[in-house]
Amino acid sequence: MAREDSIGRIYLIVKRLRSNYASFEEIRDYLGSVACYESSDYHISLRTFQRDCKLISKVYKIEIEYDPHVKGYRIISDNDSVLNQRMLEAYDIFNALNLAEQLSNHIHFEDRRPQGTENLYGILHAITNAKLIKFGYQKFWDDSPTNRCVEPYALKEFKNRWYILAKDRGDNRIKSFALDRLTDFEVANEEFSYPSNFNINQHYQSCFGIISPDGHQPEEVILSFDAHQGKYIKTLPLHHSQEVLVDNEEELVIKLQIYITFDFKMEILSYGDNVRVVKPQSFIDDIKQTYRNALKQYKTES
Template identity: 25%
Template sequence: MKDYLRRHIWILSKLYENPKGLTYKEFEYEWGRTELNSLKTPLPKRTFADCLRAIEEAFDIQISSDVRNGYRYRIVNREWLEKDNVKDWLLSAFAVNGLLQDSKGLRDRVMYETIPYGNGHLLKILECMKKNQVVNLLYQDFFDDEPCEILLEPYFVRVFHQRWYVIGVMLNAPEGEEPEERTKQGRIRRYALDRVHRIFATEDTFKMPRGFTVDSYFADAFGIIVEPEVLKAERIRIKATDINHRRDYLRKLPIHWSQREVENHSDYSIFEVTVMPTYDFIQHILSMSSEVEVLSPNYVREEVVRWVKEIAKIYGLKTLDF
């Protein structure tokens, strides 16, 4: 079984790293040279074909080989896959893993961004999401003295800043909340899996709202915080300077999918994003220090200024009234 999985991952990694494809002979030659194939076993064409079919089914991809392509096997729906963030992430992760397995010398030269806590609950959450089962969480936030039980309809999961979160409708209202407020509208909450003590599936099930997706839920969010009852999405103008090439970094890694460069000057650019100005967004702006400046709207700019003044106090600096 171990060799079976290794062979599949190896073939997948070769398909992923070679967009133009490889012929069967090239696969066969490379398989004979890889460190994974320590016993130097052959790669029969029938076995190769079985692997391709299994990879197609497991990853929902299309692999073809025709005479016009020189009988090269390649992923034909690659562009579509690159638009599907989850599938593209899974494929690239497996491809990198295959390459690391293929070359032992690389294992001590590659570092992943680890997620230190919460991974153990992720598979259970995903299994409950698959069956639309209500889950019971024993959850303790940082500001709570004791853990509490939460009944949750798990809609989505998301990783953000090295934490897994589960997002869904909380069915039992917090202590002290009035009964008339205990409705599903506005009851969508997020829970970090690193703060979950235990989780189990209940016998109750739920129905996902039609057309409600993780992308639509987070469309106006910078990160994990979504507070439509508190903040609305704003068109925020940001000035990015050439200090440390900040505007080049923003061009390559936008703050948000809505980001547009609306002005380009010799030493700075103006970018616009349409996003909720939540706590995590403000913190991200502050992380770029003097390299960026929020121009508008004014209340967002004032919130950044408030934080700058708080930071100045911590360091014993005098601030101007601005």
């Protein structure tokens, strides 16, 4: 059986059992129904299914066992990590892309430039082996790229763009570089000492976006959203520290413990008059001044 069919079959087994327990016959019928529109061969025997369950346990850390009480298989231990979610999500997108040519009138893709993902493998290799990487990097406001030599620490995704967090050998500062702006990428032979106290999750613990704090401390931010926008904020929190203070028919008030960076400010401005900053005063003043400056763009000459 083709490797692609095996990968797809494993994904579908996990997807089916996450919704509810099922007998082998129900799983087999489910695979058959999906295979009809994916043009794949998902036919399996009980022995193959049991082998798949062992592979799912090894790769995804998801334990599947037969439960005699319900006469079916169920997930008894589910590693529902971000990595697992993204791997399964990627397979959904892969299948959609395979169908895109047949369904060109029904799928509309965002018109955007490549994300620079062609360098992901090389960057991960450099991080894993603690090797320097070199590349040309062009900021939006620069006319030409500059050559960089950096110590790669981690990769980060933000708003559908990938960034590498690295220490620039030029000034020894930790910076983020967008992958879609890298040119002439190469992994150098020279190695570096990875800092034992660096952890990307801790680095971005109180951040929004990719801008790192520069000597400042996280602040308590309180925001008031109108009730309609509040529904979205509850289902897609702004930050993991989000705490609901008020939730009624008129407003949603939340509290965050976060660095007030340019990224965060732009996010708040994107909500327009659907949000009001309640605290801190310095952030209120900053938002007010931004709106005053924006209004000046629309004043007509007398």
